[in-house]
Amino acid sequence: MDNLTERPKKKKVVAVVGGGLVGALNACFFAKRGFDVHVFETREDIRRAKTVRGRSINLALSHRGRQSLKHVGMEEKIVSQGIPMHARMIHSLNGMQSPIPYGKKGQYILSVDRANLNKELLTEAESYANTKLNFEHKLQDWSTETGMMTFSKPDGSKQEIEADLIVGCDGAFSAVRKQFLRQSRFNYSQTYIPHGYMELTMPPICGEYAMKPNYLHIWPRNTFMMIALPNLDKTFTCTLFMPFEDFEKITTGDEVIGFFHKYFPDAIPLIGADALRRDYFRLPAQAMVSIKCSPYHIGDKCVLMGDAAHAVVPFYGQGMNAGFEDCIVFDEVMDQFKEDLGAVLPEYTRVRVPDDHAIADLAMYNYIEMRSHVNSNWFLFRKRVDNILHFLLPKKIIPLYTMVTFTRTRYHEAVERWHWQDKVINRGLLFGATGAILGGSYLLVKNPPDINKLCITMEKVWNKLTPFGPF
Ligand code: FAD
Ligand code: EGU
Numbered sequence: 001m002d003n004l005t006e007r008p009k010k011k012k013v014v015a016v017v018g019g020g021l022v023g024a025l026n027a028c029f030f031a032k033r034g035f036d037v038h039v040f041e042t043r044e045d046i047r048r049a050k051t052v053r054g055r056s057i058n059l060a061l062s063h064r065g066r067q068s069l070k071h072v073g074m075e076e077k078i079v080s081q082g083i084p085m086h087a088r089m090i091h092s093l094n095g096m097q098s099p100i101p102y103g104k105k106g107q108y109i110l111s112v113d114r115a116n117l118n119k120e121l122l123t124e125a126e127s128y129a130n131t132k133l134n135f136e137h138k139l140q141d142w143s144t145e146t147g148m149m150t151f152s153k154p155d156g157s158k159q160e161i162e163a164d165l166i167v168g169c170d171g172a173f174s175a176v177r178k179q180f181l182r183q184s185r186f187n188y189s190q191t192y193i194p195h196g197y198m199e200l201t202m203p204p205i206c207g208e209y210a211m212k213p214n215y216l217h218i219w220p221r222n223t224f225m226m227i228a229l230p231n232l233d234k235t236f237t238c239t240l241f242m243p244f245e246d247f248e249k250i251t252t253g254d255e256v257i258g259f260f261h262k263y264f265p266d267a268i269p270l271i272g273a274d275a276l277r278r279d280y281f282r283l284p285a286q287a288m289v290s291i292k293c294s295p296y297h298i299g300d301k302c303v304l305m306g307d308a309a310h311a312v313v314p315f316y317g318q319g320m321n322a323g324f325e326d327c328i329v330f331d332e333v334m335d336q337f338k339e340d341l342g343a344v345l346p347e348y349t350r351v352r353v354p355d356d357h358a359i360a361d362l363a364m365y366n367y368i369e370m371r372s373h374v375n376s377n378w379f380l381f382r383k384r385v386d387n388i389l390h391f392l393l394p395k396k397i398i399p400l401y402t403m404v405t406f407t408r409t410r411y412h413e414a415v416e417r418w419h420w421q422d423k424v425i426n427r428g429l430l431f432g433a434t435g436a437i438l439g440g441s442y443l444l445v446k447n448p449p450d451i452n453k454l455c456i457t458m459e460k461v462w463n464k465l466t467p468f469g470p471f
Pocket of ligand 2: 058059216218239405
């Protein structure tokens with residue numbers, strides 16, 4: 001036997017394309033396994049950059065995301081820099097605020113700063129001797145035959161780099177994914193929703209948070225919605241969601257104030273009327289896209305994760321969480337198949353596609369539900385019903401958001417279970433209603449009421465019910 005074969009085989013080279021949230025975390029996962037990891041990121045190192053233009057300033061981190069961070073020993077560090085949100089705070093049009101807890105004491109989500117999270121993950125990835133970060137490397141294209149990648153640099157030069165495995169974590173407009181579109185039997189769909197979003201900062205008042213900090217603040221207004229998450233610097237980042245059409249209708253500072261006066265009056269003094277007039281026009285509203293595709297791999301050469309594989313609309317607060325969970329799922333499959341990439345990649349596609357598609361569908365469903373008929377009363381009513389049913393039958397009926405947010409129940413199983421629960425609840429309601437009608441009829445026959453009074457009552461009931469109809 002010659003010397004060469006006796007040496008431990010050289011570890012494979014993994015190229016992680018994209019040094020965003022999922023790419024940086026994934027680099028840690030691959031580094032932990034001993035691979036020779038190279039991260040390629042278009043932007044300059046955000047840890048040295050003066051201005052960071054991300055897509056959203058803060059994000060809701062929940063169980064799935066935390067579990068992934070835990071795998072690479074980062075959970076505590078990130079959690080300590082997050083702000084717990086134990087409940088939603090629903091803002092009604094009249095200024096009333098009503099809290100709705102997420103669950104029991106330990107059930108809370110965290111508001112985390114995107115840029116800070118990204119920086120911490122890059123620093124962690126870099127701490128592995130077998131990881132190298134390459135900034136200002138923009139992937140142009142890669143070859144499905146050889147795995148050769150072509151990068152461009154800011155000075156216009158090109159560089160060719162080869163890897164054993166390419167991990168596409170380059171976001172919703174993935175360059176890695178371009179080659180997938182040329183493969184036979186690759187499924188792809190993308191949908192832009194009619195809504196855009198705009199971020200507005202709510203400054204501290206007298207050095208303190210302008211609203212209660214440990215809540216996810218929500219202003220549900222059917223087609224319009226605003227959400228605010230707290231930051232460590234005592235500001236809130238408010239995100240206004242509304243159709244592009246409506247964003248475009250507002251062209252002057254006065255119109256901005258008029259609009260807020262009508263829909264979010266309590267937010268005007270908190271954001272500040274002058275700041276509002278100014279900030280509304282600083283950046284145009286941003287688009288939101290939902291992308292589904294399958295498979296997630298090409299041979300044993302390339303795999304997509306995070307937004308590159310599944311961009312979801314933000315109406316479940318799960319995009320990053322799902323992308324982080326992708327990393328654990330891949331890691332689990334790597335254990336199962338002893339890092340045999342030819343077996344790991346198809347298995348990863350097989351187990352992960354149904355779940356990522358399920359969360360994409362759920363987020364889209366919630367978007368449609370929220371915009372069509374969810375005002376603050378309806379939101380409060382639905383969440384209270386959910387919580388009461390869960391309280392009455394804690395093992396049988398678990399709210400969908402609880403399974404999604406506070407467990408690692410596979411997304412597609414959460415959806416199945418939700419449909420099943422709905423059937424059970426509807427059956428319960430049917431029995432209840434049947435009982436009420438039979439009982440009520442009996443009482444009516446026993447003591448017939450004045451027919452005129454009854455008609456007036458029915459009209460009131462009808463009026464109470466109809467405002468909730470769609471449109
Ligand atoms: P990205 O964060 O987009 O990172 C991709 C990286 O790849 C970038 O750094 C980019 O520069 C780089 N890149 C791109 N192209 C190339 C190339 N050709 N070569 C090299 N590098 C490249 N998720 C949650 O879990 N909770 C929330 O509360 C939440 N709120 C959201 C609110 C809004 C308004 C939006 C829009 C999204 C929200 N999300 C949320 C979703 C979350 O932002 C994304 O799911 C997450 O950022 C995906 O991470 P990623 O690393 O896959 O992609
Ligand atoms: C949107 C934008 C409340 C951050 C969905 C809840 C979101 C977030 C909800 C954004 C909503 C909507 C859930 C969480 C979370 C709720 C959830 C949405 C964080 C069903 C920074 N959503 N988001 N659902 O239950 O499960 O509180 O930009 F308004 S966190 Cl749309 Cl839990």
